[in-house]
Amino acid sequence: MQDKIRQKARELLSSGAVKVVIGYGEGTGSRVRALFIQKPEDADRLIMDERCVQNLAVYLTKHEVRAIGKPAIVARMHVIRSINQLTYEEQFNEGDIAVIGISDSNEIVDLPDLKSIKEYAAGNPLVLTAEEKADLGKLETMTREERWNYWIEELSNCIKCYACRASCPMCYCPRCTVEVNQPQWISVPAHEIGNVEWHIMRAMHLAGRCVNCGECTRACPVKIPLRLLNQRIIADIAVNFGQSEEYALAAFNPNDKEDFIR
Amino acid sequence: MTDKKIMKKGSLDELIKKLKSGGKRVFAPVEKGGKILFEEVDSASAMAADYVQTTLSAKDVILPRCEEMMRFTTGQGTVSMEKAPDMPPPAVVIGVRPCDARSLAVVNAVYLKDYSDALYKSKIDNTTIIGISCAKCDEYCFCTSVNGNPGDTEGSDILLTEVDGGNYLAEIITEKGKALADSAPELFTAAGGEDKAKHLADVKVQFDVRAVTAKLPGMFDGEVWITQSLRCIGCGTCSYVCPACTCFDIQDETDGNRGVRLRCWDSCGFGIFTLHTSGHNPREVQSQRWRQRIMHKFSYQPDQLQVTGCVGCGRCSRACPVDMNILQHIKEIEAQ
Amino acid sequence: MEEKNIYQPYLMRVAAIIDETPDVKTFRLEFINEEEGKNFKFMAGQFGEYSVFGEGESTFCIASSPTREGYIECTFRKMGRVTKALASREIGDTIGFRGPYGNTFPIDQWKGKSLLFVTGGIALPPLRCVIWNALDLRDNFKDITIVYGARSVNDLVYKHELEEWGKRGDVKLITTVDPGGETKEWKGEVGFVPTVLEKAAPSSADTIALLCGPPIMIKLTMPVLTKLGFSPDNIFTTLENRMKCGIGKCGRCNVGKYFVCKDGPVFTFAQVNQLPPEY
Numbered sequence: 001m002q003d004k005i006r007q008k009a010r011e012l013l014s015s016g017a018v019k020v021v022i023g024y025g026e027g028t029g030s031r032v033r034a035l036f037i038q039k040p041e042d043a044d045r046l047i048m049d050e051r052c053v054q055n056l057a058v059y060l061t062k063h064e065v066r067a068i069g070k071p072a073i074v075a076r077m078h079v080i081r082s083i084n085q086l087t088y089e090e091q092f093n094e095g096d097i098a099v100i101g102i103s104d105s106n107e108i109v110d111l112p113d114l115k116s117i118k119e120y121a122a123g124n125p126l127v128l129t130a131e132e133k134a135d136l137g138k139l140e141t142m143t144r145e146e147r148w149n150y151w152i153e154e155l156s157n158c159i160k161c162y163a164c165r166a167s168c169p170m171c172y173c174p175r176c177t178v179e180v181n182q183p184q185w186i187s188v189p190a191h192e193i194g195n196v197e198w199h200i201m202r203a204m205h206l207a208g209r210c211v212n213c214g215e216c217t218r219a220c221p222v223k224i225p226l227r228l229l230n231q232r233i234i235a236d237i238a239v240n241f242g243q244s245e246e247y248a249l250a251a252f253n254p255n256d257k258e259d260f261i262r
Numbered sequence: 263m264t265d266k267k268i269m270k271k272g273s274l275d276e277l278i279k280k281l282k283s284g285g286k287r288v289f290a291p292v293e294k295g296g297k298i299l300f301e302e303v304d305s306a307s308a309m310a311a312d313y314v315q316t317t318l319s320a321k322d323v324i325l326p327r328c329e330e331m332m333r334f335t336t337g338q339g340t341v342s343m344e345k346a347p348d349m350p351p352p353a354v355v356i357g358v359r360p361c362d363a364r365s366l367a368v369v370n371a372v373y374l375k376d377y378s379d380a381l382y383k384s385k386i387d388n389t390t391i392i393g394i395s396c397a398k399c400d401e402y403c404f405c406t407s408v409n410g411n412p413g414d415t416e417g418s419d420i421l422l423t424e425v426d427g428g429n430y431l432a433e434i435i436t437e438k439g440k441a442l443a444d445s446a447p448e449l450f451t452a453a454g455g456e457d458k459a460k461h462l463a464d465v466k467v468q469f470d471v472r473a474v475t476a477k478l479p480g481m482f483d484g485e486v487w488i489t490q491s492l493r494c495i496g497c498g499t500c501s502y503v504c505p506a507c508t509c510f511d512i513q514d515e516t517d518g519n520r521g522v523r524l525r526c527w528d529s530c531g532f533g534i535f536t537l538h539t540s541g542h543n544p545r546e547v548q549s550q551r552w553r554q555r556i557m558h559k560f561s562y563q564p565d566q567l568q569v570t571g572c573v574g575c576g577r578c579s580r581a582c583p584v585d586m587n588i589l590q591h592i593k594e595i596e597a598q
Numbered sequence: 599m600e601e602k603n604i605y606q607p608y609l610m611r612v613a614a615i616i617d618e619t620p621d622v623k624t625f626r627l628e629f630i631n632e633e634e635g636k637n638f639k640f641m642a643g644q645f646g647e648y649s650v651f652g653e654g655e656s657t658f659c660i661a662s663s664p665t666r667e668g669y670i671e672c673t674f675r676k677m678g679r680v681t682k683a684l685a686s687r688e689i690g691d692t693i694g695f696r697g698p699y700g701n702t703f704p705i706d707q708w709k710g711k712s713l714l715f716v717t718g719g720i721a722l723p724p725l726r727c728v729i730w731n732a733l734d735l736r737d738n739f740k741d742i743t744i745v746y747g748a749r750s751v752n753d754l755v756y757k758h759e760l761e762e763w764g765k766r767g768d769v770k771l772i773t774t775v776d777p778g779g780e781t782k783e784w785k786g787e788v789g790f791v792p793t794v795l796e797k798a799a800p801s802s803a804d805t806i807a808l809l810c811g812p813p814i815m816i817k818l819t820m821p822v823l824t825k826l827g828f829s830p831d832n833i834f835t836t837l838e839n840r841m842k843c844g845i846g847k848c849g850r851c852n853v854g855k856y857f858v859c860k861d862g863p864v865f866t867f868a869q870v871n872q873l874p875p876e877y
Binding site: 062191 | 496502513
């Protein structure tokens, strides 16, 4: 499949259909890093294997990358879901990006337009795995106090580097809430309560938007299990609004449940 | 002035206990959920073993990620300053690598030159550094390319090198180190001509830092900053794990009419670092910010402070979510 | 053995407030601790960090002359969190001040020379300290010319002082507003500062020029000064950049290898032309 991706990249670049292909390449040691291929002859640097998991959709909203010209992106399922969500949030117009889809069974998927991306995402809805549900279950069995202490302990390591935000495709706000100082909604320094405010606020802003790619947790230099916060919300939304292709928290139905308002 | 002694296997644990009973705080690398961080320890058994480098540096001990600069109470148009909080007990940091110890030269140059920063000075003056030499390195290490080496004594008060039999060769380098050794003389026995060099990692020199420093001023407008920084996502991880990064922010926080002025870590990688209130930003795009990082460490600091702002510890490259490998980038710059 | 906390501000009383324009104010500040006030010395060109405790600090030059003892003055526009909080202070309120920081205009080296000030809008405050410094030592200088403009009559700062300078016989003052910014009563020039400067054509012989203003004004004025015979090392300016510590430690205000707070803010244009384009 790696060869198919290289071939596709070569074609897209030689024909001038795109100016850059965003994919994966060899990094330091056995690491993988994002690659920005601009010449057809460099397409052979693209790789695809089980190490290639970074959510590359984060680069689609960066003006430094968009300044190169129309991009093509090697898109695994979570990247496809991210693109779908970004499209819903009007970050792309038709023809802005080309997508080289990779299915969960490692097949190339042809996604020629935003409609096909939407349909493909709808046909592969986001569900938490059994293992992820089990990890959430561990938190659920804790008392409120135990759970609070668990998070205070984990978040005490947070250095406010914002790697979680920077690596997340959904965090594309030009001025993040924590960067607003009139008023300073969220504390800037890395102290106990400030760290809690930051992570809760970010999780809330991602509610209904997060695609569970886990990039935040991979990016965190001190390995805080941040995705648990987002997964909890994903689970809650599934229970309260059902599995839906609609962006649950932006769609309103008069029959929506209100029993969680206490 | 360096005095060579032997610390027998097991002495480190006794030393920690003695220091603790003397009222000192003792910090050492501790393994916590897959990362290695400097934490307070009670014994040597808590110390992480068999690793190349810690995740975060020990910078937090002398340059906390968040610290109080002053406290105040405000009234109707009035302000009164409160007394500064008491100093914490003196600290001993064990397990600092020679590269980390060398970063003190950078931190001191920034914080003590011209205006002496008392917040910092009070901490560094009351901190004793017990370094531990490196028996192994990995592909991220490059201390020898920036004038360091895996057994360098610069910056440590005492440097331990593990020699045969699990004993440590203890080099007592400074007055502070001597004072600490003198507080537990039974733990430091006579050295017998141990060959330190044979217990050190082989860290190959990978670039000529003087050539890089000479080259950089002419590269300000180069394309290399754009190509290197395309995958950079603009977080602060590299600055925060780095022992030689010293930039900070000042934030006032209040609770009713009581308030504090806090100093906290900041990073030139953030978009708003240089943003004017007017909306003008001299470093609008990430390539300009990436350039600043490299220029600051390898050009401006050598020029203005006579010290290279990078010690080759490799933490930034290991921690970077997108594998920005500073060693590779500097080699690429050298080859331009 | 406690070392002085260099980040601890002086406590200052707001002694006077002047509303220069709808969003620009001048504060006169006196030291609450008179001993500190007596010992306080600064030179023209230096700046400080002004605190509203609980909101933060903001950077402005000291706009009063060092020849006037017992107080300092600053002029600022209400733009962000701290300046908005400052703008709501009342006479008698306490604020903080840290300084003086930065380098200075080398006024001592200008004895016997003529001085030409070219500035616009809210860029006059950094030069006002030099103007009053020179006027207080008037005999030290030959001709003093001030060319000052703003978008409209309302946007001119130090309106009373402009009147005062205009009435003095030993200062040549030319004020201007942008075309469309004049009122019926306006008696000054109408036109952009560079145009007005070219028309006035002051001599560059043995003259130091001080130019301060928004980038566009600088860009269009420099060729005029060059045409008049000024060389870049005789044209002085003061730069600004985002600051926090003001003393070269927080790492934020550098332009290339120089910190605006420490190696500046005063630079000649010969120096500015050597700086990389990041300010």
